[in-house]
Amino acid sequence: MRRDYDVAVIGGGLLGSAIAWGLGRLDARVCVLDEGDIARRASRANFALVWVQGKGLGFPAYADWTVEGAGRWPELAEALRYQTGLDLCYERPGGFHMALSEREMEARAAVASRMAAQGAAAGIELLGRDELRRLMPQIGPDVVGASYCPMDGHVNSLRTFRAFHEGMRGLGVDYRAEAPVEAIEARPGGGFELRTPAGEMGAARVVLAAGNANERLARQVGLHAPMLPTRGQIIVTERTGRFLDHLVMTIRQTDEGSIMIGDSKEEVLEDAETTLRVGAVIADRARRIFPALARLNVVRTWSGIRVMTRDGFPIYDESTSHPGAFVACCHSGVTLAAQHAFVLAPMILAGRLDARAAPFSARRFADAPATLAA
Amino acid sequence: MFRRAMADPRPEVGITIDGAAVRAREGDTVAAALLASGRDVRRRTAVSGAARLPFCMMGVCFDCLVSIDGVGNRQGCLIAVREGMRVEVQRGARQVGR
Ligand SMILES: Cc1cc2nc3c(=O)[nH]c(=O)nc-3n(C[C@H](O)[C@H](O)[C@H](O)COP(=O)(O)OP(=O)(O)OC[C@H]3O[C@@H](n4cnc5c(N)ncnc54)[C@H](O)[C@@H]3O)c2cc1C
Ligand code: FES
Numbered sequence: 001m002r003r004d005y006d007v008a009v010i011g012g013g014l015l016g017s018a019i020a021w022g023l024g025r026l027d028a029r030v031c032v033l034d035e036g037d038i039a040r041r042a043s044r045a046n047f048a049l050v051w052v053q054g055k056g057l058g059f060p061a062y063a064d065w066t067v068e069g070a071g072r073w074p075e076l077a078e079a080l081r082y083q084t085g086l087d088l089c090y091e092r093p094g095g096f097h098m099a100l101s102e103r104e105m106e107a108r109a110a111v112a113s114r115m116a117a118q119g120a121a122a123g124i125e126l127l128g129r130d131e132l133r134r135l136m137p138q139i140g141p142d143v144v145g146a147s148y149c150p151m152d153g154h155v156n157s158l159r160t161f162r163a164f165h166e167g168m169r170g171l172g173v174d175y176r177a178e179a180p181v182e183a184i185e186a187r188p189g190g191g192f193e194l195r196t197p198a199g200e201m202g203a204a205r206v207v208l209a210a211g212n213a214n215e216r217l218a219r220q221v222g223l224h225a226p227m228l229p230t231r232g233q234i235i236v237t238e239r240t241g242r243f244l245d246h247l248v249m250t251i252r253q254t255d256e257g258s259i260m261i262g263d264s265k266e267e268v269l270e271d272a273e274t275t276l277r278v279g280a281v282i283a284d285r286a287r288r289i290f291p292a293l294a295r296l297n298v299v300r301t302w303s304g305i306r307v308m309t310r311d312g313f314p315i316y317d318e319s320t321s322h323p324g325a326f327v328a329c330c331h332s333g334v335t336l337a338a339q340h341a342f343v344l345a346p347m348i349l350a351g352r353l354d355a356r357a358a359p360f361s362a363r364r365f366a367d368a369p370a371t372l373a374a
Numbered sequence: 375m376f377r378r379a380m381a382d383p384r385p386e387v388g389i390t391i392d393g394a395a396v397r398a399r400e401g402d403t404v405a406a407a408l409l410a411s412g413r414d415v416r417r418r419t420a421v422s423g424a425a426r427l428p429f430c431m432m433g434v435c436f437d438c439l440v441s442i443d444g445v446g447n448r449q450g451c452l453i454a455v456r457e458g459m460r461v462e463v464q465r466g467a468r469q470v471g472r
Binding site: 238 | 420421445447466467468469470471
């Protein structure tokens with residue numbers, strides 16, 4: 001039996017599932033077409049920060065979008081908890097970006113003053129070593145200072161991912177694993193045919209939310225998603241009693257007590273390995289920030305491939321050659337989850353991205369095709 | 375719960391468990407010494423606080439986590455007792471720096 005849907009979402013990561021959940025709440029008939037369990041998914045590998053500090057430097061609309069998204073996280077966490085019973089452990093303790101040298105401190109100061117100059121809503125404070133030590137007595141002698149933003153928070157990201165999937169199911173969204181989309185064809189009378197190894201699917205609208213695979217899919221429907229993915233490595237220690245009351249951009253303590261240490265950036269796209277060379281560097285920095293961490297046992301390490309657009313900023317777009325085709329991809333899909341569920345999904349159902357999404361069109365890239373909505 | 379075999383000829387080794395002096399035997403693992411001590415040596419897990427005792431005795435299950443000479447989260451079944459060793463049953467998560 002084949003069914004026709006209002007919207008087919010391609011990709012079941014944090015973006016696809018947030019959008020599909022948002023659409024399901026609006027009573028749309030939705031299917032999510034996804035790869036199988038062993039696919040690469042940034043959504044299973046991330047650091048779980050709802051991070052605001054410094055986001056949107058040189059791109060004020062992204063700074064505002066991030067502040068709004070972080071601000072709506074409590075609403076998202078509550079809606080998912082109400083529906084699924086899962087506690088996403090959202091907290092907003094404020095975040096520090098540590099400086100281990102005067103040069104790093106100057107770089108923090110430059111970010112703070114440039115964000116202030118562009119009128120960013122999220123203020124960044126600079127703290128010298130003594131001030132910082134009053135808030136975080138655990139810091140080591142190498143810490144020179146830090147920048148701080150009270151809007152930074154974190155969640156249990158794997159549970160968030162699960163909650164979106166359970167939530168989708170509860171709303172009647174049709175989720176298909178092992179159904180990667182191979183081709184998208186426009187139907188003569190409007191709408192799309194999607195070809196997968198699990199059969200064909202029809203939908204009035206289609207949303208590309210396939211992470212880095214958006215680059216290839218976008219071309220089929222007159223969209224543009226130039227990607228430049230990078231690899232991040234993460235180290236996780238055994239669970240410990242409460243040690244950190246605040247976040248550090250590269251170190252956080254999870255709700256269950258593990259200390260996560262991240263995250264590096266390499267232009268390598270193999271996620272089935274971790275390397276001692278990179279692990280040693282991030283562990284050493286963590287040890288210099290908090291010397292007491294040095295004695296903890298590491299219990300896991302992993303690599304993840306970031307969904308990263310060529311300029312690092314989100315892409316939300318719609319096609320003029322293929323009306324009803326949309327694309328969504330970004331780094332920071334945890335931070336922006338509420339925006340995707342509450343703001344982007346309704347626009348997609350309405351069939352039109354509005355002014356809030358307009359700044360994120362791929363028209364900003366020099367090689368953009370003429371088929372992007374103006 | 376456990377009784378030592380009468381004919382065990384191994385020499386005794388003195389350790390403390392939660393500060394109390396206990397006679398173990400040379401070659402005992404810390405987990406075996408805890409079980410043979412007759413004391414309540416149930417640890418508490420880090421997240422839910424459930425009670426646990428050493429289980430697999432071969433390094434796989436991590437249910438024997440214990441603090442030894444001030445260092446937390448050590449696998450008691452993989453470490454042999456030494457004279458004067460200070461063993462503490464770990465109730466909850468390890469603390470950073472200990
Ligand atoms: C190491 C690391 C740390 C990070 N830390 C943070 C953080 O602290 N805070 C934060 O906000 N963000 C963080 N991120 C980013 C965040 O994880 C991503 O932005 C987010 O997961 C992207 O979700 P996605 O759904 O776009 O991509 P993915 O999770 O990659 O999902 C893409 C999905 O599309 C599917 N797919 C691919 N091709 C097809 C096809 N042809 N047909 C159907 N399905 C297809 C895949 O199987 C997959 O399910 C981090 C990422 C990494 C790697
Ligand atoms: S008893 Fe199983 S690991 Fe020690």
